[in-house]
Amino acid sequence: MATNKKRLLVPDIFGMAGLDVLKRRDDVEVATFPGTTPTPAFIARLQELGEVNGVALGGTPFGAAERDAAKGLQVVARIGVGYDAVDVPALTAGRIPLMVAGIANSPSVAEHAVFLMMTLAKRAAHFHAMVQEGRWGADRMKHLPIDLLGKTLLIVGFGRIGTRTAKRTLAMEMNVLVYDPYVKPEAIRAAGCEPVADLDAALPRADFVTIHCPKTPETVGMIDARRLALMKPTAILVSTARGGLIAEAPLHAALTGGRLAAAGLDVFEQEPTPKDNPLLRLPNFISSPHMAGVTTEAVMRMAQTTAENMLSVLDGKPNRDNVINKEVLD
Numbered sequence: 001m002a003t004n005k006k007r008l009l010v011p012d013i014f015g016m017a018g019l020d021v022l023k024r025r026d027d028v029e030v031a032t033f034p035g036t037t038p039t040p041a042f043i044a045r046l047q048e049l050g051e052v053n054g055v056a057l058g059g060t061p062f063g064a065a066e067r068d069a070a071k072g073l074q075v076v077a078r079i080g081v082g083y084d085a086v087d088v089p090a091l092t093a094g095r096i097p098l099m100v101a102g103i104a105n106s107p108s109v110a111e112h113a114v115f116l117m118m119t120l121a122k123r124a125a126h127f128h129a130m131v132q133e134g135r136w137g138a139d140r141m142k143h144l145p146i147d148l149l150g151k152t153l154l155i156v157g158f159g160r161i162g163t164r165t166a167k168r169t170l171a172m173e174m175n176v177l178v179y180d181p182y183v184k185p186e187a188i189r190a191a192g193c194e195p196v197a198d199l200d201a202a203l204p205r206a207d208f209v210t211i212h213c214p215k216t217p218e219t220v221g222m223i224d225a226r227r228l229a230l231m232k233p234t235a236i237l238v239s240t241a242r243g244g245l246i247a248e249a250p251l252h253a254a255l256t257g258g259r260l261a262a263a264g265l266d267v268f269e270q271e272p273t274p275k276d277n278p279l280l281r282l283p284n285f286i287s288s289p290h291m292a293g294v295t296t297e298a299v300m301r302m303a304q305t306t307a308e309n310m311l312s313v314l315d316g317k318p319n320r321d322n323v324i325n326k327e328v329l330d
Contacts (some may be wrong), residue, residue, distance in 0.1 A: 060085070082242060109292045132151075150173065209237045
């Protein structure tokens with residue numbers, strides 16, 4: 001039966017906060033797809049529905065084939081802020097805005113970056129194992145934890161997450177350097193941080209380095225063997241950005257060769273990372289399964305923001321702040 005309702009396709013893991021926003025609209029109907037569906041099945045689902053005016057994506061790839069299968073498509077929205085699995089030029093060619101969840105999960109990712117730093121600095125996993133194994137006093141004074149107080153942190157990328165990481169680490173009385181060639185030095189200084197124009201010159205100064213930039217041809221492999229060699233052997237490196245920004249083979253070599261104290265990754269070159277990834281066997285390495293931005297609260301905020309993003313386009317009032325390819329709006 002023909003309907004005047006707009007159809008929005010969302011993954012079956014879409015948060016209830018977002019569904020509640022959509023259900024309040026009597027001019028919208030919601031269809032779902034399995035969040036882990038492979039590309040051929042996803043395209044088949046788009047074709048089966050006949051008309052799809054908006055699509056919300058978790059990690060599902062989306063490009064020209066998906067665009068062409070979704071008849072009547074007006075908006076694609078990521079339930080998150082990364083969009084490396086989306087072919088932005090393909091959407092732009094179709095005059096379709098790609099929207100992200102703004103700051104919905106930024107505080108969660110910033111907290112996770114600080115968590116990784118503190119877990120490594122305080123040697124949490126090692127001490128927990130000591131207590132579990134009944135080695136209460138065994139060599140506990142041999143490798144002491146360190147404080148963040150007074151240490152120098154280098155933040156690479158000063159967007160939604162990098163700025164929030166700065167706020168949290170400044171409150172812990174760290175000295176914060178920021179490398180981001182796309183942010184004016186005055187804005188960095190206004191946030192209480194020191195701007196640095198040369199990443200290579202900043203790395204030797206840092207006791208901690210945290211990565212918060214998008215995955216682009218410019219940033220892939222940016223922390224390679226050469227740059228790892230510039231860091232202090234006592235430094236700690238963490239990333240909650242995207243896999244591939246840190247080259248994993250040189251990282252392993254630095255961690256096993258005494259050229260870097262410790263590292264923590266929420267993201268990997270291949271995801272899921274193989275169980276035999278040699279990094280996972282190192283005592284000075286910790287990891288999480290790309291979960292930095294996925295907390296109870298963030299899931300609700302991201303779903304709500306994603307729903308509001310799609311509706312803003314359908315209503316002819318797109319939230320420009322959350323649109324990646326703003327040129328399609330002009």
